[in-house]
Amino acid sequence: MTTVLLDDISFSHPDGGQLFHHLHLAIGSERVGFIGPNGSGKTTLFHIIMGLIKPDCGRVVMDDKVVADSKAWRQLRRQIGFLFQDADDQLFSPTVLEDVAFGPLNMGCDGPTAKSKAIATLNSLGLADFDNRITHKLSGGEKKLVALATILVMEPDILLLDEPTNNLDPATRERLVAILAKLNLPMVIISHDFDFLAKTTDVIYSLEHGHLHKSESIHLHTHPHAHVYGDHPHDHGG
């Protein structure tokens, strides 16, 4: 099991505002949800974990070793899969197959191995026959699922998902819930979608004023509301 520890992290924007103030966080054992207002630094925290942004002070520790040199960062990036907010940023190859095979090829797989790994991952996500599709012609939901495939094909130990349900239709959203439930991986999910977090995570933290607060228990309640669009009812699962 891989664990990643954020130790005493502080970070301020170049233009002033402080985002984190001596923050501690351990990930790798459970499924965590992050909520917080826009601009509270949720995405920045992910970037710090992945080494895309250097914090003002503090360190990232993986499996009891401080991640310091580029080799250690490469290892960390291999073990943590980060799903971007915008799938268009993540899918840069012309065809789906090439995009999914990009990671394995960089990890040293030969062509045929990378190809079969990519196809197996696509199949496991219900994306069989997507391999020759042109990435920019996919729909928004398809792009999101293919982007997830590009991460999962690298066989990560932990997943970081940045607002994965943004702009997804209800069907694709449910598909994502089902996929994540089946994965059996520790993950951290940033989302404003409480219902989605309740379905996919064990604990929820809220990030406010540079500090993480644990929401001890998720309080789910029912509330009556009118279904105006009676032709398109939705299911409350209870």
Place this chain on the structure above:
Amino acid sequence: MNLECFSSGSSLMHRADVRCKIISAFFFSLVVALCHTLFAPVFALLIASVLLFLAHLPYMKVLKRLLMVNVFSLLFWLTLPFTVPGPLFMELGPLVISRPGLALAALITLKTNAIVLVVLALIATSGVAKIGHGLAALKLPSRFCMLLLFTYRYIFVLHQEYQRLRRAALLRGFRPATTMHTYQTYGNLLGMTLVKSWQRGVRVQQAMLLRGFQGRFYVLEGRRLAASDLALVALVFLSACGVVFMERLSSGGGWS
């Protein structure tokens, strides 16, 4: 925006291997471009038409393309006959039309059309992604191929981003006119698109970094060449030899 209006289809040309098509088109175009006589390009135009026929492309769209190209040829017809010195063909009032001028304009028109038809038949029948891979397989510099593929991947995204901004401006009552306000608005639109492209570039680079990119691209193995692919190369090569033969034959005593 459609960059690949000829790339879908199942004709002989669509099914042929892209590497073979690139080599064939390059070689044929080179031979045609080097012709000096009028007879050889006519022959080349005939061959190109046959290749185009084999590609089963929609004729109206092809004609539209040719029309666009020949707008440029028209410029040559309007200038060269009056400017190239040489024996007189006829006089139009104060204007003098020279024979070599006419011949040159005809030569350029024939060559242009032959090359455009060959490129339509051989190159346009492959999607940009395939062409990029073909160029990479032919060992062109990988930076060049990647530039092509990334441009293809993101040109639509950037176009969409620009369209979104433009629509937002139109919805708030913006009407383009010849005013400072219009120039300023377009300047802002372009500027914002540039900034967004830059930011997207940064995010794409981060995505690549996170997936272990270390400055080297790997190409998945392509398909194997079939006998029909080699036959196509041979056919185009022989046709090009035919063009060279015609050139030799008619340059003995001819136009220029």
